[in-house]
Amino acid sequence: MTKRASYPIGRPGMPWGPAEVSTWLARQTRKRSYEADVASRVEALRPRFDVLQYGRLDYRPDSYPLLAIRSREWRDDLPCVLVTGGVHGYETSGVHGALQFLERHAQDYAGRANLLVAPCISPWAYERIHRWNMHAVDPNRSFRENSPAEESAALMRLVAPLRERVRVHIDLHETTDSDESEFRPALAARDGVPFEPGEIPDGFYLVDDSENAQPAFQQAIIAAVSKVTHIAPADANGQIIGSPVVAPGVIHYPLRKLGLCAGITAAPYRTTTEVYPDSPRATPEQCNAAQVAAVCAAIDYALAHEPVPA
Template identity: 80%
Template sequence: MTSPAFYPIGTPGQPWGGADVAVWRSRQAVRRSYAAEVASLIETLRARFDVSDYGRLDYPSGSYPLFAIKSRDWRDELPIALVTGGVHGYETSGVHGALQFVERHAAHYAGRINLLVAPCVSPWGYERIHRWNPDALDPNRSFRADSPAQESAALMRLVAPWRERVRMHIDLHETTDSDESEFRPALAARDGKPYEPGTIPDGFYLCADSANPQPAFQQAVIAAVAKVTHIAPADPDGTIIGSPVVAHGVIEYDCRKLGLCAGITDAPYRTTTEVYPDSPRATPAQCNAAQAVAVCAAIDYALAHGAG
């Protein structure tokens, strides 16, 4: 059943034009600081890691440097682990979980695997606590050739030299109550489609790549995170966010077909995390820790099981 949920921008049944996007963009206010909350933390890591700008987003509302954190002892013969966060800028633990992993756990992997971490792919969205970029584009549906999203294109350029050498890629995300209250209604309005209400899963889950699901890898991550926070149960119809649950806490997407970040490399082990920060059973600290633990478990599995 669909609902003609009201959204205050655009004409129902018609995709947005440029004027609608401009109205939407004018309503997006800065609510937190990328420089103070993210870039400043990255600066503190320069003493122990190689930190570089891999691009810059230039928008009329501001300019944002994009940071990558690399192992200082990078060795070409070692495999590569790629960690991405903040592809959806509003998903806070994706950003801060990635930084927590670097701060507290990355040193454990020195000399064993090369680490490449892009902790905040979408700083404009981070500041405005939004899923989209200022062009009303979802970066996590835009990882494809000639991407219209600056955020996606910049990350793909960063990763391109190592795409075939990445052994593990974990992309850190959240599913929030605002997905239903704001972002899915906005998406329906933007595309001129009826809004179809959904449910928000209470707990952590993973999205595997249906092209190479690696179920044992996914379950190793789930088992580690279950020690930190609860795993989302399936809805009564056996789905999570409308996708069939294929194993405890795991659904699957075709990452490359959908233009998802998890599909940008040929890594044999790849996954997308989803935590639920609005749960009464989880704190922000738990969400950050769950993301960091997921990264560790994913790397540990990739190291123990070679090239898959």
Template identity: 70%
Template structure:
């Protein structure tokens, strides 16, 4: 794959229906959303409100989209959104959100209203894939004309509260498969040349270039540095092609790119990125890093509010 070739499509020509169908035929279920995610959400019903905010359907497959809320929702308090699994293959985002709910969330009762969506993209979770079944990246689809139902469903969920959120933390990973599979597939899908990139070794965050909040981003990085290592800048002073503006911090224009982290318009918003393929990190560390990132974000925002 590193040669820039991809087994589907013609170089230089964007995919049509036939190529997308060929790609879809290669995807198979590798783990269970019901067993690994829904069962843990169900166990939270004793402590939180659990709701189904939609049903995702691809062919015969149906996936309930689940959100977990503070049991007592107080309009006088600030609100926070935590999302995981926007890219279904990014495992620690899902399990880090669940770990936060199981271990930490109760400690914020009476301080902040919590809305947590542990797995935005269950089809991708089961197939360990970045895209949905239509070969669309949900994390470029958080806009009115977005092509991913996963994103549209979340937009509908938060729309009544848009403007009320103080915090939004969107939990992600950067993996070796980004270079071995997903970026070559993206280039092939769009009929563009594949340009190899460099996978950063460690945790980093992405802030909004229109509202960077560097002290907030740095507070997350500092807290996570006690759990796992922080990604250094490369020789150009960058991480994944973007300038490092503070240790472990880069910036993207959230709303312009249609990213999940821009869906609420929160004052304090961040995407997290862990590196589960590092020889210096375990899956448990990655999950904990995500949960710690959430608590650090909440603690900073509540102190600043």
């Protein structure tokens, strides 16, 4: 894979200002339809679930309803499950995996758990197959007070009343070759720092919370996903994306400190999935299925085990 050492916008060592952001924005084009791919499938779920509009992105000339799906038979005595996808719009299996879970498996948990699923948190970025929103802000570093990303702020408002009640939160992501060829070089250029090439792992892995690690929970997910697609090995340094591998297919991040989506609740069981769609060993169907397997395994484990204290 060819690694780009520079980026065509901005000057080396100088963070972007409004002019550079405008130049970057002018390069972004719509490549697929949120309405056709996501909203229409959510609409088809109305006979079985409650559909909520929890916000709207007004990114002129475009406007996007932010949609979530909730168990119709919501009960206060049941544990709550949060599934999120499409925080990074270009990570396709996160969106379609969440929708596929709803279509094929969500009703298996009726009467056992309250489900809340936000399948496409960043619809503008979904249409443009991009990591950032239209302001060149990464929503998945923006889940914090006074968030600069409306995508992140809207989800936090939705989840706030349930924050202490969520038993498990699984956030669905991908790691792609374009991370290294486009998005990390763009990030370095935006922030005015040198681009340091990395290595893209070949396979599925998980990001656990370093502040409340749940190794048995993570390994239950890895075991389920390994039946669908391959698990990413550690690199020559014993790492995945620069972090030490603490168990097969698992690394740690401080979720809340970094403003990551998986840290927005007090859920004792939380994780971020990472699927590798560019692998010659995986198809788009396998990537979606891996996300679904991860969601089901996460819920099954959380319902079967009392939370382990931090």
